[in-house]
Amino acid sequence: MKKIGAIAAASLFLLAACGSSSDVSQSNTEGEKSEASVSGSILVAGSSAMQPLVAAAAEEFEAENKDASVSVQAGGSGQGLLSVSNGQSDIGNSDVFAEEKDEIDAGALVNHPIAVVxxxxxxxxxxxxxxxxxxxxxxxxxxxxxxxxxxxxxxxxxxxxxxxxxxxxxxxxxxxxxxxxxxxxxxxxxxxxxxxxxxxxxxxxxxxxxxxxxxxxxxxxxxxxxxxxxxxxxxGKYPIWAYMHSYTKGEPEGLTKDFIDYMLADTVQQEIIPELGYIPVADMKVKRDAEGNQSDI
The missing domain is CATH 3.40.190.10 (Periplasmic binding protein-like II)
Known part of the structure; x- marks a missing residue:
């Protein structure tokens, strides 16, 4: 897989002071710019349709954050939603809305639409x-x-x-x-x-x-x-498509938030997503709700 170009140095570091899995280090030298780094490990599981995208994003994220580890597993959207609901994973990837799965408490999850496929x-x-x-x-x-x-x-x-x-x-x-x-x-x-x-x-x-x-x-x-x-x-001419959702149990914190933010940033949205055959959500001229209703944007 072709490597994606790194983003500018100013955006390599995510200022995440919310959660124990992110460590922030700053220089004490007067006049020197502060730098922040993220560290820890998270597990992302779920949709196999989404796996190539998330794996590529994780590889770039880890290259820019040497102390961070993002493990990516497949298993299907249902498994992803179940694993994040049960606390077995930090992020559950799904190409269906959580509301479409009767066994999932969608109200306990926060939806982060990453792309369209x-x-x-x-x-x-x-x-x-x-x-x-x-x-x-x-x-x-x-x-x-x-x-x-x-x-x-x-x-x-x-x-x-x-x-x-x-x-x-x-x-x-x-x-x-x-x-x-x-x-x-x-x-x-x-x-x-x-x-x-x-x-x-x-x-x-x-x-x-x-x-x-x-x-x-x-x-x-x-x-x-x-x-x-x-x-x-x-x-909207071709009807067989889905949103690629990353779900978290409640609002994300720490390294989980750092990685979600990274997937929504330009490196992933403008480079990795198109390169791997996915579609940025911003490119869509139609939208779809959890009931399957499609309408113009």
Whole structure:
């Protein structure tokens, strides 16, 4: 992964005096500029769609703050929300709103929207098609279509690759690509990396991925003749997208606050997010609430 340019020296140090996990050191020399550094360790867990972004941000953050450690784990949005709610992690990443998970006390969590991610159907390169109508997509994932020749593709059986129920990527795809229809059982993989690998290696396979996972090994399928592009997401033309949320239990403090602030600062928002295939929230011309209602900004 290409290294992101470091921000100017004045912004390398975050003035965080709220919490024991951040240490502030200042020079006693008269006339010399004060410097602050952050230290300690935090755990960030949750959305695998968000993991590449947070891992890249953590790497840059640690490079600029040598005494800080940010561990990043996947496991799915549901697990991220549960872990931060239970105090097992300091930050829970999710590509669904906490309010969408019945088992989560959303009122106890604070939402920090970091980015937007597009998602879509991805197929083995030899299925023979590049576009599906939404109805064809629903028919494939609900088992009504079992061979690609039924939708104009190659004569090869369809293999469905799913994420588990705890996955925010699955929730987003089911809600906005399948109109709430339940996918048939197929191959279930815990991470988006594994989904991509299975699709690329299995003739007739189809699953769903965040745009950030496309690397040329699978084919992103158009939906109703609309391509999976950032421009189509930001304009509202392409409907399969989600916010990338970082949740904290209450207002963040110490190193947790330092890292949240870093992800909202220019280095991440203007450099890392676009480079890794995500979309800055500020670029969106539409918005969506926890009930799934989309409207113009």
């Amino acid at each position: 597009g998602m879509g159907p991805a197929a083995h390169p030899e299925v023979g098609i590049e576009n599906l109508s939404k109805q064809q997509l629903i028919d494939i994932f609900t088992g009504k279509v079992t061979n690609w020749s039924e939708v104009g593709g190659a004569d090869v059986d369809v293999t469905i690759v799913n994420r588990p129920d705890s996955s925010g990527t699955r929730d987003t795809f089911v809600n906005y690509a399948l109109d709430g229809a339940t996918p048939v059982e197929g191959i279930t993989e815990e991470s988006s990396n594994a989904v991509r690998q299975i699709i690329s290696e299995t003739a007739g396979a189809i699953g769903y991925l965040a745009f950030s996972y496309y690397d040329g090994s699978v084919t992103p399928l158009q939906v109703d003749d609309v391509e999976q592009t950032d421009e189509n997401v930001t304009s």
